[in-house]
Amino acid sequence: MxxxxxxxxxxxxxxxxxxxxxxxxxxxxxxxxxxxxxxxxxxxxxxxxxKEEISIESLTCPKCKSYLLKKGKTAYGCGNFQVCGFKIPFEFLGKQLNDKNVFDLLSKGRTAKIKGLAIPGNPEPVNAKLVMTGEFNFEVE
Ligand SMILES: [Zn+2]
Missing domain, CATH: 1.20.5 (Single alpha-helices involved in coiled-coils or other helix-helix interfaces)
Structure with missing residues (x-):
């Protein structure tokens, strides 16, 4: 023990x-x-x-998913634009879109709120988000 x-x-x-x-x-x-x-x-x-450095032209077209986007005179467009027809204008509703706006539209389908959009029929400029529709058009959310 x-x-x-x-x-x-x-x-x-x-x-x-x-x-x-x-x-x-x-x-x-x-x-x-x-x-x-x-x-x-x-x-x-x-x-x-x-990281904030954005190159739109390194992104693939969201519509045909086959061609890189190209910077044109008034818009970014699909590298195969003649056939595909996709483009994002630099200016939308009287507002110059910056690369971040375009990048957000392409990657997320929507932008952050953009100030001073001139929407037809609206007497005052509007602060709103832009969204990409299912038909690859752009509209105000
Ligand atoms: Zn395309």
Whole structure:
């Protein structure tokens, strides 16, 4: 019985040591995590700018899905425009669309809200989103 008791005590000591060590490690891990979290947003904020660079002409035509888009004089159009007929005008409802607007239309099917759209029949300019319809036309949402 004596041997058993000693073994038991030894076991308890071992467990206690392990718990203490684990607790110690846990605290260190938490501290590390906090440090990393604090640094990350600062580092990520800067490289975002180059990602904003948009090349419409690297996108495939959404209608025929076969040709890259080309920049024309008044619109971006399908590389096979004669057959496909898809285009996005640079100017829509009196508003110059920027590359981000065009990119959003092509990739998401809608833009963010655009200010000052001149909608026929509306006396005041309207702030609205543009959407691409199922027929690859564009309209105000
Ligand atoms: Zn096309």
């Amino acid at each position: 004596e041997t058993f008791k000693q073994e038991l005590i030894q076991m308890v000591v071992d467990i206690t040591t392990e718990v203490k060590m684990n607790t110690g490690r846990m605290i260190f891990i938490k501290e590390d995590t906090i440090e990393i979290k604090e640094e990350k947003p600062k580092k990520e904020a800067k490289p975002k700018e180059p």
